[in-house]
Amino acid sequence: MTGCYRYASLFQLNSSDQSVPSQAPAPVPSPSKLNPDGWVDDHGDYLFHYALSRLRDQTRAEDFVQETLLAALKSHGRFEGRSSERSWLTGILKNKILDHFRKSGRETSFTDLSFYEDEENKTFEYPGFAEHWTPELAPSDWSSAGDSMDKDEFWKAFNGCTSKLPQRIAQVYLMREVDEIPGEEICATLNISQNNLWVMLHRARLALRRCLEVSWFGKVTPEEE
């Protein structure tokens, strides 16, 4: 009997799907409701922060935000309310920045990478046991941190730490982990090899974890050189 019942409910589900018209389309904001001042007030800081953390140049970040808002104004009809206004605007900004990276081409300086190679080697120097964690630099126990990764202090530390990474590595890291762009796409945009990308991401993650442990989790730094 349960079987029959299940079928019945299936049919009901189907018929109700057909009889009830699909949900009314999301209202498209009409141009009369355009409120660019509101954009600046509501999303300006966020967009500015987004651009600045990737471009590391205040003037350039401001220019990108302006271009983004002007482009948004022009193409407002295309905003269908499927996403929040902020993610729509961020999407435009993201594409502009990616375009910029694409055009600026292969300026990769490998000094950054070699710096991180030294860091990595220093991190894995267990006395008498090659390539294992250096005890003072090894991960400490974060379990007492609990939910505090949602708190503002964590985000401040996160922003501070990513801004300390060499620019190129930070770019790649933010593209991969915050924007969640697939690796292949990042390689194509920046014209780097997959292996190069993986090395950069690894060094970024290693350095970022260590930095967070010190600046957010408050582990005392062993003597810095």
Add this chain to the structure above:
Amino acid sequence: MNPQASLKQRFIFWLAHRLPPCKTIARLASESNERRLTLGERVKIRLHLWICAWCQRYMGQLGSIRQAASRMNPATVQQPHTNDVVRRMPTATRDRLKNRLTEALEDKG
């Protein structure tokens, strides 16, 4: 090795010498986000994590940081962080932007 070491310690020591070092495990931990690791790599990681508390922590922390980073993505978040967390736009820039947008809006209208 310390001659007083227990059998367990000796076993861990023996195993540690046959597995990739922490440096390699850390690299693989990162790469596991980028590609599917081979069976051999996964087995080595599993065995290494079994005897290495530091790498266990490293694995877990990488995961937490990754999750946290994706929360900065406005596309996946209903209420992205604002307030103190983001670097604020200078007031002069804000005003300039508003003026520029108003002009553009007037041109359009």
